[in-house]
Amino acid sequence: MQYDSAPTVVNGRTMVPIRHTLEAFGATVQWNSNTKWTTITKGSDTVQIRTNDTTAYRNGVAFTLETAPFSKNNRSYVPLRFIAETFGYRVEWNSTSRSVFITEPLQPIAVPVLMYHHIAENGASGSIISPARFREHMQMIHAEGYTTITDNQLYENLKNGAPLPLKPILITFDDGYQSNFTYAYPTLKELGMKASIHLITSRVTDGTPSYTNEIPKMSWAEAQQSGDVFSFQGHTEDSHFKGVTANGTTRGVITGRIIKADGQLETQAEFEERLLRDLTVSKQTIEERLGQQVITLAYPFGDYSADTIRIAQKAGYKMAFTVKQGKVESTTADLFRLNRITGNGQLTADQLRQVINQY
Structure with a gap:
C-alpha cells in the first residue's frame, strides 16, 4: 500500500493515515467533527479513537494507545501497531520505498x-x-x-x-x-x-x-x-x-x-x-x-x-x-x-x- 500523505515517525513509532489504510481492507471509517471521535467498524468490531488522546475503545472496552492519534493536512494518523493489534493484520513498514505492507490475518489451519x-x-x-x-x-x-x-x-x-x-x-x-x-x-x-x-x-x-x-x-x-x-x-x-x-x-x-x-x-x-x-x-x-x-x-x-x-x-x-x-x-x-x-x-x-x- 502506498500513500498520498506519507507515514511519519513520532517518538520512534510509525504513524499512518487511518482512513486510507483501513478502508482498503473493507473497514468503515467515520469522523465526527463535533466530538473529534473517529469510529472504525469492521465486521462485528467497532473501535473509537480521538485525536490527541491515548484512550481508545474497542466494542465499548477502553484500552490505551502507545501514541495518541493526531491530525495533519486533514488526515488522521494512528500508530501502525494499533492496526495490527486491533484487527489482527500483519503489518510491515518499508522505509526505503515508504510503503506499508498489510496482509489479512492468517486463518488457523x-x-x-x-x-x-x-x-x-x-x-x-x-x-x-x-x-x-x-x-x-x-x-x-x-x-x-x-x-x-x-x-x-x-x-x-x-x-x-x-x-x-x-x-x-x-x-x-x-x-x-x-x-x-x-x-x-x-x-x-x-x-x-x-x-x-x-x-x-x-x-x-x-x-x-x-x-x-x-x-x-x-x-x-x-x-x-x-x-x-x-x-x-x-x-x-x-x-x-x-x-x-x-x-x-x-x-x-x-x-x-x-x-x-x-x-x-x-x-x-x-x-x-x-x-x-x-x-x-x-x-x-x-x-x-x-x-x-x-x-x-x-x-x-x-x-x-x-x-x-x-x-x-x-x-x-x-x-x-x-x-x-x-x-x-x-x-x-x-x-x-x-x-x-x-x-x-x-x-x-x-x-x-x-x-x-x-x-
Whole structure:
C-alpha cells in the first residue's frame, strides 16, 4: 500500500493515515467533527479513537494507545501497531520505498501429517502397507486436491506464519526402509508429490547392511537418487530400541537413564551425553551425506520426555513428531509434540479419507 500523505515517525513509532489504510481492507471509517471521535467498524468490531488522546475503545472496552492519534493536512494518523493489534493484520513498514505492507490475518489451519513405515506385498497393519494400497492412498490424496509440503514449509508456518497451500499435507516415513525407495518413490514421483523420510543413520550404508536380521534399509546412494521427491530428517543415529529404566519399566532409550550392560544405572550426565551425541551425529551425517538441512526429529516409538525435547533442541532440531493421532493445528501446535495420522495398511483410501476428516 502506498500513500498520498506519507507515514511519519513520532517518538520512534510509525504513524499512518487511518482512513486510507483501513478502508482498503473493507473497514468503515467515520469522523465526527463535533466530538473529534473517529469510529472504525469492521465486521462485528467497532473501535473509537480521538485525536490527541491515548484512550481508545474497542466494542465499548477502553484500552490505551502507545501514541495518541493526531491530525495533519486533514488526515488522521494512528500508530501502525494499533492496526495490527486491533484487527489482527500483519503489518510491515518499508522505509526505503515508504510503503506499508498489510496482509489479512492468517486463518488457523489444521495440517494432516501422515505416518508410514514399511511397504511390502500383503502388508496390512499400522506399520506395513502393501504397494497397491499405498498407491490407492496417494491417488486419493492427489484427487482430493491436497498439496504435499515439506518439513521446512510446516515449520515456517508454525513458527513464522508463512503461508501454506490451500490443502496442505505432509507425508512421512519412519525408519528409512528400502521399500520406501522401491515402491513409494516411483508412485510419489508419478503423482508429483513429495514426502519426508526419518532415517536411522546407523542403518544406512553403501554396502552390506550392518544388521542382517532387520528389514533392509535404504542406502545412501538410493537416498541421493530419490532426493527429488524425498527430504530426509532424523530418527536417531542408533537409539531406535528400548531399555530398562530405574523403576524397572521399559521405554525408548532417548527418554532417560537406562540400565547399562554392566547392570548399573546411567547417571543423568551419562544419559544426556549419550543422547546429545546420538542426535548430533544423526543430524550431521544426513546433512553431510545428502546436503539437506535436518530440522525434524521423529521420536522412536513416539516415546519422549522433557529431557528428550531439551537435548533435541540443543542438538539443533527445530521440531519433532510423536505418534499421537491428530492433525497439526497451526495456532496451538507444540513444535516438539506434533501429531501425526497413521497411514494404516488396513485402511482403504476412502477409510483413510474419513480418518483425516474426523480430526
